[in-house]
Amino acid sequence: MQLTKPQQTVAKDCARFRLVAAGRRFGKTFLAIRELCYFARNPKTTNYYIAPTYRMAKAIAWEPLKDRLSELRWIKKVNETELKIDLVNGSKIVLAGSDTPDRMRGIFVSGIVIFDEFADMDPDIWTVMRPALADKGGSAMWIGSPKGKNHFYDMFVHGKTAQDWASYKFTTLEGGQVPQLEIEAAQRDMD
Numbered sequence: 549m550q551l552t553k554p555q556q557t558v559a560k561d562c563a564r565f566r567l568v569a570a571g572r573r574f575g576k577t578f579l580a581i582r583e584l585c586y587f588a589r590n591p592k593t594t595n596y597y598i599a600p601t602y603r604m605a606k607a608i609a610w611e612p613l614k615d616r617l618s619e620l621r622w623i624k625k626v627n628e629t630e631l632k633i634d635l636v637n638g639s640k641i642v643l644a645g646s647d648t649p650d651r652m653r654g655i656f657v658s659g660i661v662i663f664d665e666f667a668d669m670d671p672d673i674w675t676v677m678r679p680a681l682a683d684k685g686g687s688a689m690w691i692g693s694p695k696g697k698n699h700f701y702d703m704f705v706h707g708k709t710a711q712d713w714a715s716y717k718f719t720t721l722e723g724g725q726v727p728q729l730e731i732e733a734a735q736r737d738m739d
Contacts, residue, residue, distance in 0.1 A: 551578075551579070551582060552575060554570075554716075554718045555575055555578070555579045555582070557716065558579060558714075558716050559579065559582060559583065559586070561714045561716075563712050563713055563714035564685075564687045564688070564712045564713070565687065565688050565689075565707065565710075565712060565713045565714070566687075566688075566689045566690075566707070566713070566714045566715075566716070567689070567690045567691075567700075567703055567704045567707040567713075567714070567715045567716065568689070568690070568691045568692075568715075568716045568717075568718070569692060569693070569694045569700070569704055569715070569716070569717045569718075570691070570692075570693065570716075570717070570718040571693060571718065576664065576691040576692070576693075577608055577609055577612070577664060577691075578612070579691065580597060580609065580662045580664055580689070580691055581609060581612055581613050581616055583660055583662060583689055584597060584613065584641050584659075584660065584662065585616060585617065585620065585622075587659035587660040587687070588622070588635055588637075588639040588640075588641055588659060589637070589639075590637075590639065590659065591637040591638050591639060592637070592638040592639060592658070593639045593640075593658045593659035594639070594640055594642070594655070594656060594657055594658050594659060594684075594686075595639065595640070595641045595642070595657065595659035595660050595661070596641075596642050596643075596644060596655075596657055596660075596661040596662070596677075597609055597613070597641065597642070597643045597644070597661075597662045597664065598643075598644050598645065598646050598652075598661060598662065598663050598664065598669075598673065598677075599643070599644075599645055599646070599664045599665060600645065600646055600647065600664075600665055600668040600669050601645040601646075601647045602631070602643075602644060602645035602647070603645070604645065604664075604665070605631060605643040605644060605645055605664075606631060606643065608664065609643060609664070610631060610643055613633070613641065613643070614626065614633065617633060617635070617641075621636075622635045622636055622637070623635065623636070624636045630642070631643035631644070639659065646663070646669040646670060646673040647670075649670060649672055649673045649676040650676070652673070652676050652677060652680070653676055655680050656680050656681075656683060656684050656686070657677070657680045657681050657684065657686035658684035658685070658686050659686060659687070660686060660687045660688065660689060661677055661680070661681065661686060661687075661688050661689075662688070662689045662690075662691065663677075663688070663689070663690045663691070663692075664691055664692065665691070665692045665693070666690040666691070666692045666699070666700045666703070667692045667693070667694070667695040667698055667699070667700035667701075668692070668695075671699035674703075690703060690704075694717075704717075
């Protein structure tokens with residue numbers, strides 16, 4: 549997958565826990581799909597993509613993820629109901645919603661868990677998911693658009709100084725997906 553320079557910066561970072569606060573249309577979900585594939589390339593890993601709701605996970609990432617994995621010819625089996633993909637190397641990728649965090653208890657993540665639009669989630673989802681990473685040494689990535697000083701902001705600040713954490717901030721324009729003229733037009737139309 550061709551990444552922009554800012555996306556490459558994040559992808560090359562070896563920190564176990566990474567946070568990306570970026571403007572709309574930056575390409576956060578594209579980066580998330582790349583990271584899911586990157587971690588799932590290792591045999592027998594379990595990887596999760598979590599959005600605020602199950603429906604959002606399906607609407608945002610399901611089709612692009614299936615398309616990418618089909619291009620790679622990595623798919624063994626797709627479960628449309630559970631939003632789960634089993635790969636030929638024994639790895640799996642699961643999409644889920646954070647709206648029912650107790651359903652996530654007891655799972656393990658040996659690859660990566662990605663929280664998309666973390667500012668829109670109950671922060672307790674991290675409390676539920678953190679133990680899922682412990683025994684297998686899994687990684688985590690939080691991506692989202694900034695929405696003031698909330699739990700995403702607090703984690704972002706923590707990620708700037710904590711060992712094995714990294715925090716990144718990018719504008720929509722830095723993402724390279726939206727031209728400057730469109731940004732200026734949107735600024736006139738929006739607060």
